[in-house]
Amino acid sequence: xxxxxxxxxxAPEAGSRKEPSYLDVTKGFWSWAGTLDHKRxxxxxxxxxxxxxxxxxxxxxxxxxxxxxxxGAIFENAVYNQVFTLHGVFMVFIFIIPAIPASLGNxxxxxxxxxxxxxxxRLNLASFYLxxxxxxxxxxxxxxxxxxxxxxxxxxxxxxxxxxxxSMGLAVFTLGFSSIFTxxxxxxxxxxxxxxxxxWFKLPLFCWAIYATSVLQVLAxxxxxxxxxxxxxxxxxxxxxxxxxxxxxPVLFQHFFWFYSHPAVYIMILPAMGVISEVVTVHSRxxxxxxxxxxxxxxxxxxxxxxxxxxxxxxxxxxxFVMLAFSFLTMLVAIPTAIKEFSWVxxxxxxxxxxxxxxxxxxxxxxxxxxxxxxxxxxxxLSVDIHLHDTYFVVAHFHxxxxxxxxxxxxxxxxxxxxxxxxxxxxxxxxxxxxILILVGFNVTFLPQFAMGSQGMPRRYATYIPExxxxxxxxxxxxxxxxxxxxxxxxxxxxxxxxxxxxxxxEWGGVTMDWESPTPPNLYxxxxxxxxTGELYDYGHGAKH
Amino acid sequence: xxxxxxxxxxxxxGFQTHTVxxxxxxxxxxxxxxxxxFWLFLATEVMLFGGLFAAxxxxxDVYPETFQKGGALLDWKLxxxxxxxxxTSSWTMAMGVRASQLSQRKQLVWWLVATxxxxxxxxxxxxxxxxxxxxxxxxxxTGLFSPxxxxxxxxxxxxxxxxxxxxxxxxxxxxxxxxxxxxxxIAWLIWRGAQGRFHSGWYTPVELVGLYWHVVDxxxxxxxxxxxxxx
Amino acid sequence: MAHGTDTSHxxxxxxxxxxxxxxxxxxxxxxxxxxxxxxxxxxxxxxxxPVSGLHLGSASMLVAMAVAAVKAALVMTxxxxxxxxxxxxxxxxxxxxxxxxxxxxxxxxxxxxxxxxDPIGGTPVEVKRFGQD
Ligand SMILES: [Cu+2]
Numbered sequence: 026x027x028x029x030x031x032x033x034x035x036a037p038e039a040g041s042r043k044e045p046s047y048l049d050v051t052k053g054f055w056s057w058a059g060t061l062d063h064k065r066x067x068x069x070x071x072x073x074x075x076x077x078x079x080x081x082x083x084x085x086x087x088x089x090x091x092x093x094x095x096x097g098a099i100f101e102n103a104v105y106n107q108v109f110t111l112h113g114v115f116m117v118f119i120f121i122i123p124a125i126p127a128s129l130g131n132x133x134x135x136x137x138x139x140x141x142x143x144x145x146x147r148l149n150l151a152s153f154y155l156x157x158x159x160x161x162x163x164x165x166x167x168x169x170x171x172x173x174x175x176x177x178x179x180x181x182x183x184x185x186x187x188x189x190x191x192s193m194g195l196a197v198f199t200l201g202f203s204s205i206f207t208x209x210x211x212x213x214x215x216x217x218x219x220x221x222x223x224x225w226f227k228l229p230l231f232c233w234a235i236y237a238t239s240v241l242q243v244l245a246x247x248x249x250x251x252x253x254x255x256x257x258x259x260x261x262x263x264x265x266x267x268x269x270x271x272x273x274x275p276v277l278f279q280h281f282f283w284f285y286s287h288p289a290v291y292i293m294i295l296p297a298m299g300v301i302s303e304v305v306t307v308h309s310r311x312x313x314x315x316x317x318x319x320x321x322x323x324x325x326x327x328x329x330x331x332x333x334x335x336x337x338x339x340x341x342x343x344x345x346f347v348m349l350a351f352s353f354l355t356m357l358v359a360i361p362t363a364i365k366e367f368s369w370v371x372x373x374x375x376x377x378x379x380x381x382x383x384x385x386x387x388x389x390x391x392x393x394x395x396x397x398x399x400x401x402x403x404x405x406x407l408s409v410d411i412h413l414h415d416t417y418f419v420v421a422h423f424h425x426x427x428x429x430x431x432x433x434x435x436x437x438x439x440x441x442x443x444x445x446x447x448x449x450x451x452x453x454x455x456x457x458x459x460x461i462l463i464l465v466g467f468n469v470t471f472l473p474q475f476a477m478g479s480q481g482m483p484r485r486y487a488t489y490i491p492e493x494x495x496x497x498x499x500x501x502x503x504x505x506x507x508x509x510x511x512x513x514x515x516x517x518x519x520x521x522x523x524x525x526x527x528x529x530x531x532e533w534g535g536v537t538m539d540w541e542s543p544t545p546p547n548l549y550x551x552x553x554x555x556x557x558t559g560e561l562y563d564y565g566h567g568a569k570h
Numbered sequence: 571x572x573x574x575x576x577x578x579x580x581x582x583x584g585f586q587t588h589t590v591x592x593x594x595x596x597x598x599x600x601x602x603x604x605x606x607x608f609w610l611f612l613a614t615e616v617m618l619f620g621g622l623f624a625a626x627x628x629x630x631d632v633y634p635e636t637f638q639k640g641g642a643l644l645d646w647k648l649x650x651x652x653x654x655x656x657x658t659s660s661w662t663m664a665m666g667v668r669a670s671q672l673s674q675r676k677q678l679v680w681w682l683v684a685t686x687x688x689x690x691x692x693x694x695x696x697x698x699x700x701x702x703x704x705x706x707x708x709x710x711x712t713g714l715f716s717p718x719x720x721x722x723x724x725x726x727x728x729x730x731x732x733x734x735x736x737x738x739x740x741x742x743x744x745x746x747x748x749x750x751x752x753x754x755x756i757a758w759l760i761w762r763g764a765q766g767r768f769h770s771g772w773y774t775p776v777e778l779v780g781l782y783w784h785v786v787d788x789x790x791x792x793x794x795x796x797x798x799x800x801x
Numbered sequence: 802m803a804h805g806t807d808t809s810h811x812x813x814x815x816x817x818x819x820x821x822x823x824x825x826x827x828x829x830x831x832x833x834x835x836x837x838x839x840x841x842x843x844x845x846x847x848x849x850x851p852v853s854g855l856h857l858g859s860a861s862m863l864v865a866m867a868v869a870a871v872k873a874a875l876v877m878t879x880x881x882x883x884x885x886x887x888x889x890x891x892x893x894x895x896x897x898x899x900x901x902x903x904x905x906x907x908x909x910x911x912x913x914x915x916x917x918x919d920p921i922g923g924t925p926v927e928v929k930r931f932g933q934d
Binding site for chain 2: 140141142144145146148205209210212213216217218243244245246247248250251252255258262264265266271272273274277281549
């Protein structure tokens with residue numbers, strides 16, 4: 026096996042195509058706003074979630090700058106509460122949950138199945154507009170008084186604070202249904218739209234990951250929907266279901282909330298794992314090690330994720346008996362997760378690895394995900410969690426999983442499929458620099474947080490004791506490095522749209538069906554209806570192209 | 571890909587032809603995709619109502635006496651009447667789907683009309699129940715829970731009686747909203763069915779609305795004993 | 802492509818696709834189920850404590866739920882055609898009940914074990930149970 030060299034000279038000329046690409050086939054605002062094409066909907070999501078990431082990122086940077094001094098450098102304490110709540114809501118509900126499935130999944134999934142579109146294109150567009158509506162409602166809640174509860178909306182505090190909790194709850198309800206409809210659509214698409222000859226075990230692993238994610242979206246999200254609806258009723262009419270002043274039990278709110286929000290963590294990480302599987306195999310030019318194990322581990326992570334939510338409530342007053350059960354069950358998640366990590370490393374081992382930009386992002390993922398996953402085992406351990414609960418250790422842990430893993434996998438995927446999406450290539454040198462900046466920046470930001478968290482620095486505090494200032498300052502420096510890395514990325518990606526070189530037909534030498542379509546794909550994706558005959562991930566064949 | 575237009579077989583007698591959407595290869599693929607999607611949607615409905623049921627069982631366990639005395643204030647005869655109405659509508663809906671499968675245009679319309687009539691009857695009974703409660707001060711969504719003592723002497727001294735009634739109003743309210751949405755959907759089916767839009771070759775909307783309507787019925791099957799017949 | 806009878810596949814052709822066949826229930830089957838459902842509703846009411854005064858204790862609610870489950874099963878299998886539907890459609894709907902039961906299981910397990918602080922070993926300590934003021 027040798028490293029794949031894309032045939033840039035043979036980059037497709039506009040005239041040589043049988044049909045115009047999906048980008049050229051129609052023009053104008055309504056050809057995008059009213060499109061049923063999964064690729065255009067995917068791109069609209071891509072723009073939307075990136076904007077949300079930018080907003081959430083600026084808020085994060087403000088939080089870090091505020092914490093430069095022990096007394097807080099920027100905000101009033103109350104404003105600080107609103108800022109971190111908005112950061113959480115933007116990053117969790119508006120950015121990271123739709124990020125990979127709705128943007129990359131929408132674009133790539135039908136291509137990988139050799140299908141002309143998702144099964145339900147109208148529903149697909151409807152979920153985009155639900156997402157947009159939910160986002161606008163969330164922004165409205167910010168303008169109409171802001172929410173300061175954290176993204177978890179715990180009662181009874183969320184019942185005593187501003188009325189904006191109601192509109193924010195309804196925003197989350199709307200965003201939830203957007204997520205449900207996307208997941209539902211993808212399940213149907215994977216079941217009913219596969220190419221001839223594409224059996225379940227010839228599905229690329231990204232499809233398996235999206236499938237497992239979709240199951241979670243469909244089954245878990247409705248419970249969040251009813252929870253935030255009840256929260257809104259509670260706030261407006263004091264119905265008492267979650268309010269101890271009216272006979273309700275706040276712990277029940279937490280049960281309902283985490284019944285969704287623990288699986289939601291896997292709604293975030295499972296598609297990221299799918300992206301990493303694809304990136305690792307293509308850029309190592311080697312079939313994935315343990316394909317079936319990777320596929321089944323996605324499904325088993327999805328199932329186990331419904332059994333562990335109580336590990337968020339070890340200090341909330343749930344009974345000792347269920348604490349023990351939840352702590353034990355939480356350990357089970359580590360098994361399929363470790364299988365994945367080892368499979369990726371084994372895939373890279375002995376492959377002809379090309380250190381391209383997507384691969385660098387994937388390697389950064391592998392490093393940070395190992396940290397995030399292992400610290401999760403600490404937190405799942407009942408006795409240790411009593412000490413670490415609600416400290417910066419938790420903050421650092423879930424940022425390692427959400428930001429350092431999911432967001433990095435999202436960007437790995439964006440870099441990986443960018444030439445397919447736009448037919449243009451970004452500046453690879455700059456891309457590699459930004460990948461390294463982000464890897465370094467992430468660790469400078471969050472390793473000090475692990476340290477001070479284990480010493481007891483509580484999360485969500487606007488001030489702290491001077492002993493922790495050095496940690497906070499390192500963390501802020503790291504956040505600035507991260508900010509520079511992301512700003513650089515935004516710059517060269519936008520630049521590539523106008524001035525990037527034309528991408529090769531198959532820029533990385535991928536062998537799944539997404540790379541067989543014209544670059545960029547046609548309106549209905551392929552020139553001919555694809556039929557699957559060979560093996561999956563067969564680079565011996567693919568390298569001869 | 572897929573340049574030929576696929577249509578489903580259309581029976582004689584003024585029925586409209588259905589063209590399969592361009593991204594499907596067969597009519598069967600289109601029908602089965604819509605159906606799987608709808609079953610998944612119904613699964614989300616189960617989970618959504620499931621949260622409410624979990625809350626109900628939880629608080630029933632915490633405040634058994636409140637729930638028993640609260641439930642005794644509901645009129646089980648009206649509840650049973652509504653159960654009968656919804657079961658009847660479920661049957662007429664099933665017959666409506668059958669009529670569309672057999673391309674029986676007139677029968678389809680009449681079965682659907684019967685379904686909407688039963689649903690409307692259900693809503694009228696619900697309205698009577700709600701307004702009775704409202705007049706006796708048992709409607710906490712107005713912010714004030716002040717049951718009058720002649721109507722509800724048993725509620726005095728109970729722990730959090732409004733919790734039971736708020737669950738009752740929330741559960742039946744969200745269920746009632748589903749009934750209303752179903753009525754609108756069935757009215758649309760009647761309109762299009764009368765035009766001959768649905769027949770043995772294509773009856774997907776009738777099938778899907780039918781499934782939805784049965785789930786509305788399923789939820790009520792559990793709501794009735796839980797709310798009206800609390801032991 | 803289509804499993805239909807028409808095999809001409811030129812540009813812009815119209816193909817009639819006869820591939821779809823569905824199960825159709827008889828009038829008698831539907832009516833039988835309908836009558837059974839009404840009968841079971843009558844049973845539910847007749848044995849309910851507030852109506853009949855029967856004291857079944859804690860079994861009362863369980864019996865009512867069991868009858869409701871039978872009614873639900875009849876609606877699902879016959880009215881909703883699940884008996885003749887694909888395995889995947891069965892799984893899609895019934896699977897939700899399995900996951901819902903997890904929500905019930907853990908939430909109620911928490912509630913019912915909250916009164917003892919050490920249910921596993923050592924000396925159990927009585928603590929105030931939520932809802933007992
Ligand atoms: Cu968790």
